Amino acid sequence: MASGSYSTEFGGGLWRGHGDYMRDKNDKIKAQLDQRYAGDMKSNIFQGVIARIDGHTELNDFEIKRLITQHGGQMEQYDVRMFPSEKRVTHLVADNLAMGNQRWRHYRDKPTSKFVVVKSSWVAESVAAGRRLREADFKPDILHHQGQGSLKGFLQLPKAQPQPQPPPVVKDNPPGGAAGGGVEEDGSARIEIDDDAAPPVPPPPAAAAAAGAGAGAGAGAAGASRAVKPRPSRGRLDATDPGFVDNFFKSSRLHFIGTFRNRVKAKYTFDAFVPVPPPSQLSLLSMSTARRTILYLHVDFDAFFTSVALRRHPEFRNEPVAIAHGSARPNSSSEISSCNYIARQRGVTKGSFMSSALEKCPELKVLPYYFDDFESTSEVLFEHLMQLSRRIQPLSCDEAVVQLVGDDECADVQQKAKQLRDSVHSKTECWVSIGIGDSPLIARVAASYAKPDKGSSGVVLVEPKQSKDFMATVPLKAIPGIGPVMLEKLQSLGCNTCEDVRRQRTETDLVTTLGKVMGSRVWAAAHGIDNRQIGSTEASGAGTGAQKSISVAVNWGVRLSTDTDLDKFLASIAADASKRLEERGFLTQAVTFKLMQRHPEAPVEPPKFLGHGMCNELTKRHVLPESTASAHRIQMALRTIWDDEFAKKCPIHEIRGLTAMLGKLKRKTSPAPAPAPAPAPAPAAARGGGGGRGPPMLTDLQEGFLRNTRRKVNMQQGSKGAHIGGPRDVESIDLAAEEDAECAPAVPPSAFSPRVSVAAGATAGGSGGAACAQPSVPPARRYHHLVDVYVKQGSSALRFQTAAEEAIMGCETLDDIRRDMPYDDDVWRAVLSLAKRLGRS
DNA sequence: GGGGTGTGGTAG
DNA sequence: ATCGCTACCACACCCC
Numbered sequence: 001m002a003s004g005s006y007s008t009e010f011g012g013g014l015w016r017g018h019g020d021y022m023r024d025k026n027d028k029i030k031a032q033l034d035q036r037y038a039g040d041m042k043s044n045i046f047q048g049v050i051a052r053i054d055g056h057t058e059l060n061d062f063e064i065k066r067l068i069t070q071h072g073g074q075m076e077q078y079d080v081r082m083f084p085s086e087k088r089v090t091h092l093v094a095d096n097l098a099m100g101n102q103r104w105r106h107y108r109d110k111p112t113s114k115f116v117v118v119k120s121s122w123v124a125e126s127v128a129a130g131r132r133l134r135e136a137d138f139k140p141d142i143l144h145h146q147g148q149g150s151l152k153g154f155l156q157l158p159k160a161q162p163q164p165q166p167p168p169v170v171k172d173n174p175p176g177g178a179a180g181g182g183v184e185e186d187g188s189a190r191i192e193i194d195d196d197a198a199p200p201v202p203p204p205p206a207a208a209a210a211a212g213a214g215a216g217a218g219a220g221a222a223g224a225s226r227a228v229k230p231r232p233s234r235g236r237l238d239a240t241d242p243g244f245v246d247n248f249f250k251s252s253r254l255h256f257i258g259t260f261r262n263r264v265k266a267k268y269t270f271d272a273f274v275p276v277p278p279p280s281q282l283s284l285l286s287m288s289t290a291r292r293t294i295l296y297l298h299v300d301f302d303a304f305f306t307s308v309a310l311r312r313h314p315e316f317r318n319e320p321v322a323i324a325h326g327s328a329r330p331n332s333s334s335e336i337s338s339c340n341y342i343a344r345q346r347g348v349t350k351g352s353f354m355s356s357a358l359e360k361c362p363e364l365k366v367l368p369y370y371f372d373d374f375e376s377t378s379e380v381l382f383e384h385l386m387q388l389s390r391r392i393q394p395l396s397c398d399e400a401v402v403q404l405v406g407d408d409e410c411a412d413v414q415q416k417a418k419q420l421r422d423s424v425h426s427k428t429e430c431w432v433s434i435g436i437g438d439s440p441l442i443a444r445v446a447a448s449y450a451k452p453d454k455g456s457s458g459v460v461l462v463e464p465k466q467s468k469d470f471m472a473t474v475p476l477k478a479i480p481g482i483g484p485v486m487l488e489k490l491q492s493l494g495c496n497t498c499e500d501v502r503r504q505r506t507e508t509d510l511v512t513t514l515g516k517v518m519g520s521r522v523w524a525a526a527h528g529i530d531n532r533q534i535g536s537t538e539a540s541g542a543g544t545g546a547q548k549s550i551s552v553a554v555n556w557g558v559r560l561s562t563d564t565d566l567d568k569f570l571a572s573i574a575a576d577a578s579k580r581l582e583e584r585g586f587l588t589q590a591v592t593f594k595l596m597q598r599h600p601e602a603p604v605e606p607p608k609f610l611g612h613g614m615c616n617e618l619t620k621r622h623v624l625p626e627s628t629a630s631a632h633r634i635q636m637a638l639r640t641i642w643d644d645e646f647a648k649k650c651p652i653h654e655i656r657g658l659t660a661m662l663g664k665l666k667r668k669t670s671p672a673p674a675p676a677p678a679p680a681p682a683p684a685a686a687r688g689g690g691g692g693r694g695p696p697m698l699t700d701l702q703e704g705f706l707r708n709t710r711r712k713v714n715m716q717q718g719s720k721g722a723h724i725g726g727p728r729d730v731e732s733i734d735l736a737a738e739e740d741a742e743c744a745p746a747v748p749p750s751a752f753s754p755r756v757s758v759a760a761g762a763t764a765g766g767s768g769g770a771a772c773a774q775p776s777v778p779p780a781r782r783y784h785h786l787v788d789v790y791v792k793q794g795s796s797a798l799r800f801q802t803a804a805e806e807a808i809m810g811c812e813t814l815d816d817i818r819r820d821m822p823y824d825d826d827v828w829r830a831v832l833s834l835a836k837r838l839g840r841s
Numbered sequence: 842g843g844g845g846t847g848t849g850g851t852a853g
Numbered sequence: 854a855t856c857g858c859t860a861c862c863a864c865a866c867c868c869c
Contacts (some may be wrong), residue, residue: 251856257853258859325855334855351857369856396853481862483851517863518850549860556857592847609854619847657857 044072045132239558240565245572248554251325253305253337256371260378260397262547262584268382271390273403275533276439293410297402297417298435298443299385301377302452304398305338307430308377309367320346321365322357328366330358333608337369341452353608377428384424388416393440401440417459431458438464439530445471445478467528472499479525481518489513490522498526547665550586552577555596555657557610566652570638571631577660578631587627588662591637594619596657597650612656620645627666634660 049072119139126133238244249255276294301307305323310316320343326334332354339348339357347360357364378397385392391403404410417434424432433456435446442462450460462470475497476482476490493513495501501510501522511519524531552573560566581588596615598604606613620641624633638660 248856249858252858253856254853254858255856256858260853261860327854329854332854335857399853481851485850515863547860551859553858554856557855608857611855611857617848621846623845659858661859 043130045126045130047072049132239554239560240568242568242572244557245554245569245576248557249576250371251369252556253323253369256369256374257396261394263375264378264382264394264397266584267379268386268392269390270392270394273391273393274405292405293407294438295404295410295413296437296440296443297385297388297404297413298437298440298447299381299400299402299420299432300434300447301381301398302431302433303338303340304377304430305369305374306340306343306367308373308428309370310340311373311429312370313365313367316365316367318342319365320348320361320363321367322348323369324354324366325368326354326366328354328358328364331355332358333611335608339364344453377430380427381424381432384420388420401443414459414461417461421458434459436461437470438462438467441480441525441530441532442467442470442528444480445474448478469528471526471528472497472502474498476501476522476526479522481521486514486518486522501526546667547584547586549661549663549665550577550580550584550588551659551661552580553594553657553659555612555659558596558612558655558657559610560652560655563652566642566655567639569658570635570642573658573660574635574638575631577634577662578629581629581662585668586662586665587629587668588624588634589627589664589666590621590623590662591634591641592619592621592659592661592663593638593641593646594659594661595642595646595650595655598654598656615656618646618649621663623664627664629668634662 274294306321309323310321313321320340322336322339322343324332324334324336326332334354336348336350336352336354336357338350343357343361343364346364348357348364354366374397381398382392382394382400385400385402389402389404389409391405393401393403395401404413413436417436421432421434424430431452433447433450433452435443435448435450436459437443437446446460446462448454450456450458452458476495477487479498482490490496490501490510490513493501493505493509495505507520507523509519510523513519514522521531554569554573558569560569595618596612597618598612599614599616602614622637622641624637628634
């Protein structure tokens with residue numbers, strides 16, 4: 001159990017719980033298979049077959065498992081546990097269809113995989129024929145080189161039979177239908193793999209189907225709300241699709257949660273918490289300050305997503321209900337993001353797969369996400385809270401801490417809390433739980449005791465004097481900051497509750513085991529003391545100070561094939577990153593690229609549909625010469641990191657996700673995009689079209705510029721190298737760029753076609769030092785995607801690389817350049833005159 | 842010892 | 854189908 005099974009190389013702690021879950025599940029299935037089928041062998045036709053089911057199959061996966069194991073083969077659907085696998089999958093059973101073509105290109109283009117891909121009909125028909133049929137005859141259509149063209153025909157499954165055998169099993173299982181009813185084509189009695197799960201009732205069918213239908217209908221009826229319903233469009237699963245990132249974020253609950261705090265902060269103005277000195281300094285303060293009563297309310301919706309969704313489906317109020325994408329299908333890898341307490345009682349847990357949830361609770365009703373409803377419901381809460389105090393720390397869409405200061409605000413706090421609760425409920429039909437204490441810590445723990453399953457009335461007040469006693473009974477897991485890892489460390493010290501810590505351990509023990517900060521924090525917490533700085537991020541989860549980073553992550557649905565795919569994807573990530581910078585008025589100067597690479601031992605397709613599976617993470621940070629909000633520069637930075645650091649380690653088809661993290665944020669000071677002399681910026685559409693009026697189009701200029709450039713590069717080939725830093729002449733050529741082009745021969749001209757650089761030294765007359773403040777110039781090769789126009793000024797040139805680049809690539813006219821790139825006029829004169837000369841000569 | 846980087850953990 | 858995000862902190866390690 002210990003750290004070994006947590007190997008960091010699988011992609012960090014985020015999915016550890018999932019790993020455990022898969023491990024358990026694997027054990028369970030294996031045991032069931034062993035037990036149930038040991039004496040039930042029908043034949044040996046699948047001897048040596050180790051099969052894995054991938055995606056959706058016409059024949060449902062229980063059937064496939066059953067047939068394969070009953071006929072001499074083995075399953076390896078969940079291979080986390082056997083990792084690194086002793087068993088090698090020999091057959092991947094997949095019918096594909098709706099999963100998007102991208103993911104299959106790999107199989108198609110690289111038939112070197114260690115396993116063969118077959119359709120589920122191979123299993124069924126082999127059994128029916130009593131022998132193992134040729135796998136090649138059952139290749140999913142999309143793997144044939146004609147590719148997508150054959151998709152449609154494939155939908156009528158039992159077509160052109162390679163065998164003179166009628167289509168054996170299959171009944172169509174409507175989506176939402178469960179493991180179909182009983183008749184077996186080979187006459188065997190039906191055995192459900194999962195029928196020992198919870199109740200002895202046979203698994204789902206009707207109920208689950210009904211749930212699916214209900215969800216669908218509800219989504220349809222939702223109308224105004226942005227419910228996420230099954231999209232009819234198919235191409236969207238391809239991460240290279242320009243709309244993919246947007247679509248993904250529109251549907252992602254984690255994106256919704258992750259971005260909520262910024263949204264709410266933009267919407268309201270909250271006051272900062274009144275700082276409270278740590279207890280150690282209390283004596284130093286004047287009595288009046290020390291004596292001021294301060295209380296904290298921790299307010300938190302119960303089963304937020306589910307409660308909100310139930311407003312649209314009151315008929316399910318007394319049923320187990322969960323929120324997830326998709327419908328209730330028994331082999332779904334959709335994640336349960338929220339569920340009501342009825343469902344929790346039956347073993348459904350947040351974050352588990354639909355398949356697992358249905359095993360535990362076959363009658364589970366599944367409702368879609370109503371993100372707009374979540375947002376508006378959340379608003380009601382915050383508006384209520386504002387009435388109590390403006391000192392509010394939003395923690396999430398369903399959760400906030402309120403600080404009450406002074407006798408007035410603190411008077412009758414319990415009464416106020418109850419009123420708040422009732423009022424919010426009357427407006428939203430959703431309940432909140434409220435914890436009250438003299439620190440955010442106590443309030444928070446109290447709130448967890450106020451939850452419906454704890455049998456409280458929804459408000460728990462911990463009298464300040466009782467804090468210490470109250471905490472004694474609290475399990476350590478309930479302390480904020482103690483997650484699975486910290487908990488395990490504490491358990492290794494023999495501690496599960498605060499009481500254990502107090503009695504058996506010293507602060508030194510904790511510091512040794514947990515580290516300096518967490519050690520003393522937990523020690524304090526166990527004694528009822530919140531030693532975090534009130535109002536700090538650790539105390540509330542919501543930073544009070546300036547935002548320090550912005551990140552854009554997509555680790556789902558990423559299946560790329562070509563370098564162009566990657567460039568497109570990077571472009572959409574960078575565009576989003578830039579958009580967020582703009583929205584919040586920031587510039588960034590450091591771009592970190594985090595890449596998820598499929599772990600070498602991980603199956604090509606993970607258990608979760610289009611998920612990232614087990615991954616290695618590669619992280620690299622790149623500091624820019626100056627702050628920017630430009631999508632293009634961000635993209636360049638990402639691309640540079642890819643070229644320099646990642647490309648040699650990770651084939652493109654093994655990318656499973658990536659993150660752009662922007663650091664070194666600065667407030668954008670000059671809001672004006674245009675320097676004084678420029679006319680008002682024209683929208684792109686306005687400038688592209690006519691061409692008749694206005695200054696000369698840049699395209700000519702651009703073409704000439706590039707033609708010229710290439711010629712010069714060719715002329716000078718051979719003398720590679722040292723160029724940066726040394727003195728250079730006007731219009732000298734940067735050969736390092738050419739060298740780079742050779743390093744990446746497979747790379748087609750991407751969106752930024754010119755892979756050459758021009759290093760042109762121009763003497764920018766009175767450019768004024770400010771524009772050239774960079775003391776050192778990074779190697780030019782890092783910017784080889786740019787058209788580098790060096791304007792020599794001392795040793796600095798960099799900013800004009802990108803400036804010129806954007807001018808060339810993003811602008812149509814000289815005025816556009818001037819407008820979009822508000823640099824020092826003198827410098828611009830130099831750049832433009834250089835460009836002109838090159839273009840016209 | 843001050844700063845930067847990469848990794849890991851946590852919360853919602 | 855399915856939508857595995859975001860932001861922060863702490864720490865170890867490196868460099869100067």
